[in-house]
Amino acid sequence: MSSERAAPEESSIAPLTGLRFIPFRRSDLLKMLRAEDGLDDEQARDFDDAVGLIERAFRDEFHLSRQQLKDCYADLDPDADTRRFPGGSSLGDETTEALRQRLETLLNRANYEVLTDAQLKKAFRSSSLFQIRLRIDMKDFDNVLLYCRGASERVETVPLFFGLIKRRAHFVNYDRVVLFLRFADRGAKTDGDYTPGRVMIKLFQNVPDADLEMLFPNTRVAMRWSDRLLIGVPALASGVIVATTKLGAPLILLGTLGGFWLGLHSEPVVLDKRGLIMIGAGFGALGAYLWKQWSSYRNRKMRFRQALTRDLYFKLLDNNGGVLLRVLDDAEDSECKEAFVALYFLMAENRAITDEDLDGVIEAWFTARWQARLDFEIDDALQKLQRLGLAVEQEGLWHATPRVPAASAASL
Template sequence: MKNTNTPAFRFIPFRVADIIEMCLKENTLPGDQKDFRPFFTLLTHVFHYEFKNTMDSLKDAYSAMDPDTDTRIAFPSGKDSTGKFVTLLKNTLEKANYEAITEEELNQAMTKASLFDLRLHVDFDEFSEVLLFCRGQSLQQQAISRWFGLSSKTVEFINYDRVVVYIRLKASPATERADKAPARAGASMLKLFQNVPKADLEMLFPNTQLRMRVRDKLLIGVPALVSGGIVLTTKVGATLLLMASMLGFWFGLRQQPVELNVANLTILFGGFGALGAYIWKQFSNFKNRKLRFMQQLTQNLYFKNLDNNAGVIYRLLNDAEEEECKEAILAYYFLLTSKVPLDRQQLDYKIEQWLAEKWQCRIDFEIDDALEKLVRLGLVEQRINEYLALPLEQAIQQLDKRWDDYFDHTPAASR
């Protein structure tokens, strides 16, 4: 169950096509409304073309780091592109309106109890760099069963709709052990997850280990001690007495030797067999309980994982392109439909209020970023601290000219 009493974030939870329809539904556009769709078709094409350069740069920087690549490197540069890739990744995440998860928030998550009834441990010494980003944060409630399902309690927790994890392993052979993630030393991993409780961030790491909680140890240890006492007194007691007699004779503490007849051998091997069977049973109980925990963790990750490595880059670029388009569309629309020029604060308030009242969506609109894009594209006029949108017809001409210039390779001197 979601709780809407959460802080406002920058992410706009609607598609670009929906934003356009939401604006058209207002019926407040000046002039002919049919010009609105061609304008935004051109605008989205411009953003798509500009993001192509970002995509190429990210692909080039990540190519040498990608653990899933199936292509050869024809011209190795010999340079480490990690720094360039991380910078480009952060810029893309910023445009996609992701928020960085700070080290303090991560440490808090590591100390909180897991919602999945597991105790997890992550060895951060195996990583040279760890970055986490989230988008779409909400406060939720969930019923947790206790005492083998006999009772339950409702817990409140912070849930992330999307989490991006970037991890670079240390260049050490220790990270290539068979019980670790199948990644070479120094490799970089990029993963995207959905619906991740803040308290369970540790399950997203490749070297997550299950640890037995005190309750789990008691559930295994107490029955083991009780049954162990029964086994010792009923099945192994006679064997222990026989062994004590034999050792006493060997060390000179007993004068009478112990005869190893059929009866005594039966007692001896029967006791050892019972003891071995008991130890194996307790070991199997421990392993089976750990396997159940591992299965629970694997099932959760199976449904939460959205993409990996290079696939994450394409998703993030698409998200960034969508967010840039949505911000520009909303800012231009409200400037166009305003009867007077607006300053940043007035425009920001109108957009946020409209989304909250008409569409029940609380966001912290990126007004500075939206206006910077419109000014750069020449779609608004800036008058000191106020902004005025170009009429639709002029805006279409401006975007049309910009689009043509992308493919005009005529030297400037001959134009």
């Protein structure tokens, strides 16, 4: 394959099972539910009223969370353009841990899944679809967190060695990836661009698991053995030609001169102007050859970096404070969607039902009607409805109570 990532010739996608994320917009999901016509006119009005209650409750809750999260991140934000309050928080471990815990809670509510250290190490060992070798030094960070959402198994047929060979690559692709990093203090080894103690948060899209290395800010491009061979073999062959054609006579002359100086033979050697020109021309040709090979190596690495930069340009969605606001919005949407779905099917059943049976009905509806296989969080959804007074549980059976007054909605 060329230094730039070639377009796959064949691709297939299979969504992974067991994912909590509902892959539909909030407004579209409401249209999908209402189109089922599973409620009579009175129930439909009650459902609409309950939808308004759910949206108001989560809007108020996440408005408060938004300010708390911004305050928690303020002194750690590398993009901050405001002055620090002298009595404010520090850049220490306690502040970072508080931010991390808040972010983890928020990402969980937005249906993101954590990538464990084992998964990350496996991804680092995998062969990159980008067809370059990437290296990162994890010592630059003392706190790393990776969360993903919308994973699917994919198969791509990619060309290798200028299309002469084709390889089928199996990998997991993440629709969204959130990266949380805290820069470490490495003393004299600290990069000037990394302020120790600062926290960087990035949001990416469409990331293969084998290419997670490219998301880190200290990624370095390294030459693969195949690339070194592509440069090294022709360079060695041409080097032999240069040595025999351009350096043969100068080396013989220098060898003879050296032998006379060392007393290996008594016949004097005259080094005239013509000989000096011949030696200078030979070593000049060697220098030009070595410079050409070094330029070829450097230019190939530069093409790798350009391809990496271009790929990241389309994958990066947001930075730092902007990521927090996006995730807050995602979490609010996820909480609302789960409550909408649970309430609708609880009302449509029009009877008391166990949480397990209701979970089966909902997951079957998503699979059969919308080809979306997911692991619906029925326990969490029912608890939300219960706190809002929209559902009750008695002896393990649940039923909807959407007409219960809820002017003073319970705190979530």
